Amino acid sequence: MTKFKAIAAVAENGVIGRGLEIPWHISEDFRHFKRTTTGGVIVMGRHTWESFKGRPLPNRENVIVSSRIKEVGGAKVFGSLEAVAKTYENDERDVWIIGGAKLYGAALPMCSELILSRVKMRPDGDVFFPPFEKMFEPRETLLKGELFDVVRYVRI
Numbered sequence: 195m196t197k198f199k200a201i202a203a204v205a206e207n208g209v210i211g212r213g214l215e216i217p218w219h220i221s222e223d224f225r226h227f228k229r230t231t232t233g234g235v236i237v238m239g240r241h242t243w244e245s246f247k248g249r250p251l252p253n254r255e256n257v258i259v260s261s262r263i264k265e266v267g268g269a270k271v272f273g274s275l276e277a278v279a280k281t282y283e284n285d286e287r288d289v290w291i292i293g294g295a296k297l298y299g300a301a302l303p304m305c306s307e308l309i310l311s312r313v314k315m316r317p318d319g320d321v322f323f324p325p326f327e328k329m330f331e332p333r334e335t336l337l338k339g340e341l342f343d344v345v346r347y348v349r350i
Protein backbone atom coordinates (compact mmCIF):
# COMPACT_ATOMS: atom_id res chain seq x y z
CA MET A 195 0.00 0.00 0.00
CA THR A 196 1.17 3.52 -0.81
CA LYS A 197 -0.01 6.92 0.34
CA PHE A 198 -2.01 7.30 -2.89
CA LYS A 199 -5.68 8.25 -2.76
CA ALA A 200 -7.92 8.23 -5.83
CA ILE A 201 -10.57 10.74 -6.81
CA ALA A 202 -13.00 10.25 -9.71
CA ALA A 203 -16.45 11.13 -11.00
CA VAL A 204 -18.38 8.09 -12.23
CA ALA A 205 -21.79 7.93 -13.90
CA GLU A 206 -24.43 5.30 -13.06
CA ASN A 207 -23.36 3.27 -16.10
CA GLY A 208 -19.69 3.37 -15.11
CA VAL A 209 -18.75 5.99 -17.72
CA ILE A 210 -15.97 8.44 -16.82
CA GLY A 211 -15.09 9.74 -20.28
CA ARG A 212 -15.87 10.08 -23.96
CA GLY A 213 -12.73 10.39 -26.10
CA LEU A 214 -10.58 12.84 -24.17
CA GLU A 215 -13.57 14.59 -22.55
CA ILE A 216 -15.68 14.10 -19.44
CA PRO A 217 -19.25 13.88 -20.86
CA TRP A 218 -20.92 16.21 -18.33
CA HIS A 219 -20.25 19.59 -16.79
CA ILE A 220 -21.16 19.91 -13.14
CA SER A 221 -19.62 23.07 -11.64
CA GLU A 222 -20.25 21.95 -8.07
CA ASP A 223 -18.31 18.76 -8.71
CA PHE A 224 -15.40 20.72 -10.21
CA ARG A 225 -15.40 22.84 -7.06
CA HIS A 226 -15.33 19.72 -4.89
CA PHE A 227 -12.41 18.36 -6.98
CA LYS A 228 -10.54 21.65 -6.70
CA ARG A 229 -11.14 21.96 -2.95
CA THR A 230 -10.01 18.38 -2.33
CA THR A 231 -6.85 18.38 -4.45
CA THR A 232 -5.55 21.96 -4.01
CA GLY A 233 -2.22 21.99 -2.19
CA GLY A 234 -1.59 18.35 -3.03
CA VAL A 235 0.03 16.31 -5.77
CA ILE A 236 -2.16 15.14 -8.67
CA VAL A 237 -1.08 12.11 -10.69
CA MET A 238 -2.56 11.52 -14.14
CA GLY A 239 -2.15 9.35 -17.21
CA ARG A 240 -0.92 10.83 -20.46
CA HIS A 241 -4.39 11.01 -22.07
CA THR A 242 -5.79 12.94 -19.12
CA TRP A 243 -2.82 15.32 -19.33
CA GLU A 244 -3.56 15.78 -23.04
CA SER A 245 -7.15 16.69 -22.17
CA PHE A 246 -5.72 19.68 -20.23
CA LYS A 247 -4.26 21.01 -23.52
CA GLY A 248 -0.88 21.85 -22.01
CA ARG A 249 -2.28 23.76 -19.03
CA PRO A 250 -1.41 22.21 -15.67
CA LEU A 251 -4.01 22.59 -12.90
CA PRO A 252 -2.94 25.50 -10.67
CA ASN A 253 -1.89 25.25 -7.01
CA ARG A 254 -1.21 21.54 -7.28
CA GLU A 255 1.92 19.62 -8.26
CA ASN A 256 1.04 18.04 -11.61
CA VAL A 257 2.54 14.60 -12.26
CA ILE A 258 2.15 12.61 -15.49
CA VAL A 259 2.75 8.88 -15.86
CA SER A 260 3.89 8.04 -19.39
CA SER A 261 6.37 5.88 -21.24
CA ARG A 262 6.20 8.14 -24.29
CA ILE A 263 6.71 11.68 -23.06
CA LYS A 264 9.80 12.53 -21.04
CA GLU A 265 9.42 16.21 -20.26
CA VAL A 266 6.70 18.87 -20.42
CA GLY A 267 6.37 22.39 -19.05
CA GLY A 268 4.46 22.68 -15.78
CA ALA A 269 4.41 19.01 -14.83
CA LYS A 270 6.76 16.24 -13.73
CA VAL A 271 6.86 13.07 -15.80
CA PHE A 272 7.50 9.55 -14.50
CA GLY A 273 7.78 6.30 -16.43
CA SER A 274 5.95 4.22 -13.84
CA LEU A 275 3.60 4.47 -10.87
CA GLU A 276 6.21 2.75 -8.73
CA ALA A 277 8.61 5.63 -9.42
CA VAL A 278 5.89 8.11 -8.41
CA ALA A 279 5.18 6.17 -5.20
CA LYS A 280 8.86 6.10 -4.26
CA THR A 281 9.40 9.79 -4.97
CA TYR A 282 6.44 10.95 -2.84
CA GLU A 283 6.42 8.31 -0.07
CA ASN A 284 7.72 10.78 2.53
CA ASP A 285 5.98 13.85 1.14
CA GLU A 286 3.57 15.38 3.61
CA ARG A 287 1.09 16.39 0.91
CA ASP A 288 -1.79 14.19 -0.25
CA VAL A 289 -1.02 12.36 -3.50
CA TRP A 290 -4.18 12.07 -5.61
CA ILE A 291 -4.64 9.66 -8.51
CA ILE A 292 -6.92 11.69 -10.81
CA GLY A 293 -7.34 9.37 -13.82
CA GLY A 294 -8.02 8.28 -16.42
CA ALA A 295 -9.26 4.72 -16.64
CA LYS A 296 -5.91 3.16 -17.45
CA LEU A 297 -4.18 4.88 -14.55
CA TYR A 298 -7.04 4.12 -12.13
CA GLY A 299 -6.84 0.46 -13.17
CA ALA A 300 -3.15 0.28 -12.29
CA ALA A 301 -3.27 2.51 -9.21
CA LEU A 302 -6.42 1.43 -7.32
CA PRO A 303 -4.68 -1.63 -5.81
CA MET A 304 -2.10 0.81 -4.39
CA CYS A 305 -4.65 3.31 -2.97
CA SER A 306 -5.79 3.53 0.64
CA GLU A 307 -8.84 5.61 -0.11
CA LEU A 308 -11.19 6.50 -2.94
CA ILE A 309 -13.34 9.64 -3.21
CA LEU A 310 -16.08 9.03 -5.77
CA SER A 311 -18.56 11.50 -7.17
CA ARG A 312 -21.51 9.27 -8.07
CA VAL A 313 -22.99 11.18 -11.01
CA LYS A 314 -26.74 10.62 -11.46
CA MET A 315 -26.63 10.32 -15.25
CA ARG A 316 -26.19 7.61 -17.88
CA PRO A 317 -24.22 9.41 -20.60
CA ASP A 318 -22.78 7.92 -23.77
CA GLY A 319 -19.11 7.24 -23.30
CA ASP A 320 -16.27 4.92 -24.13
CA VAL A 321 -14.08 5.19 -21.02
CA PHE A 322 -15.17 3.32 -17.89
CA PHE A 323 -14.10 3.25 -14.24
CA PRO A 324 -12.51 -0.12 -13.39
CA PRO A 325 -14.10 -2.55 -10.90
CA PHE A 326 -13.41 -1.36 -7.35
CA GLU A 327 -16.13 -2.88 -5.12
CA LYS A 328 -13.99 -5.80 -3.97
CA MET A 329 -11.18 -3.47 -2.88
CA PHE A 330 -13.11 -0.66 -1.18
CA GLU A 331 -16.15 -0.22 1.04
CA PRO A 332 -18.17 2.99 1.49
CA ARG A 333 -17.38 4.82 4.74
CA GLU A 334 -19.24 8.15 4.55
CA THR A 335 -21.18 10.42 2.22
CA LEU A 336 -19.33 13.72 2.03
CA LEU A 337 -21.78 15.62 -0.17
CA LYS A 338 -25.34 15.14 -1.36
CA GLY A 339 -26.35 16.97 -4.51
CA GLU A 340 -29.14 16.90 -7.06
CA LEU A 341 -26.83 15.69 -9.83
CA PHE A 342 -24.24 13.80 -7.80
CA ASP A 343 -23.28 12.51 -4.36
CA VAL A 344 -19.71 12.26 -3.10
CA VAL A 345 -18.86 9.08 -1.22
CA ARG A 346 -15.60 8.30 0.57
CA TYR A 347 -14.52 4.65 0.31
CA VAL A 348 -11.78 3.00 2.32
CA ARG A 349 -9.74 -0.10 1.73
CA ILE A 350 -11.44 -3.36 2.79
Ligand SMILES: NC(=O)c1ccc[n+]([C@@H]2O[C@H](COP(=O)([O-])OP(=O)(O)OC[C@H]3O[C@@H](n4cnc5c(N)ncnc54)[C@H](OP(=O)(O)O)[C@@H]3O)[C@@H](O)[C@H]2O)c1
Nearest residue numbers: 203211215239240241242260261262293294295296297300
Ligand atom coordinates in the same frame (compact mmCIF):
# COMPACT_ATOMS: atom_id res chain seq x y z
N1 LIG B 1 -14.60 11.31 -14.72
C1 LIG B 1 -13.41 11.41 -14.19
O1 LIG B 1 -13.25 11.53 -12.94
C2 LIG B 1 -12.19 11.40 -15.06
C3 LIG B 1 -10.93 11.70 -14.52
C4 LIG B 1 -9.83 11.68 -15.36
C5 LIG B 1 -9.99 11.35 -16.70
N2 LIG B 1 -11.21 11.07 -17.18
C6 LIG B 1 -11.40 10.68 -18.58
O2 LIG B 1 -10.65 9.48 -18.82
C7 LIG B 1 -10.27 9.44 -20.21
C8 LIG B 1 -8.78 9.16 -20.29
O3 LIG B 1 -8.54 7.87 -19.74
P1 LIG B 1 -7.58 6.81 -20.47
O4 LIG B 1 -7.71 5.52 -19.76
O5 LIG B 1 -7.85 6.87 -21.92
O6 LIG B 1 -6.13 7.44 -20.30
P2 LIG B 1 -5.16 7.85 -19.07
O7 LIG B 1 -5.21 6.81 -18.00
O8 LIG B 1 -5.37 9.27 -18.73
O9 LIG B 1 -3.76 7.79 -19.85
C9 LIG B 1 -3.30 6.56 -20.39
C10 LIG B 1 -1.82 6.69 -20.63
O10 LIG B 1 -1.15 7.03 -19.41
C11 LIG B 1 0.04 6.26 -19.28
N3 LIG B 1 -0.16 5.29 -18.20
C12 LIG B 1 -1.33 4.97 -17.57
N4 LIG B 1 -1.11 4.05 -16.61
C13 LIG B 1 0.21 3.80 -16.63
C14 LIG B 1 1.05 2.96 -15.87
N5 LIG B 1 0.58 2.18 -14.88
N6 LIG B 1 2.37 2.92 -16.16
C15 LIG B 1 2.86 3.69 -17.15
N7 LIG B 1 2.11 4.53 -17.90
C16 LIG B 1 0.80 4.57 -17.64
C17 LIG B 1 0.25 5.61 -20.63
O11 LIG B 1 0.91 6.60 -21.41
P3 LIG B 1 1.98 6.25 -22.57
O12 LIG B 1 1.17 5.69 -23.70
O13 LIG B 1 2.61 7.58 -22.85
O14 LIG B 1 2.94 5.26 -21.97
C18 LIG B 1 -1.17 5.40 -21.10
O15 LIG B 1 -1.28 5.26 -22.50
C19 LIG B 1 -10.70 10.79 -20.78
O16 LIG B 1 -11.97 10.62 -21.38
C20 LIG B 1 -10.84 11.67 -19.57
O17 LIG B 1 -11.75 12.74 -19.78
C21 LIG B 1 -12.31 11.08 -16.39
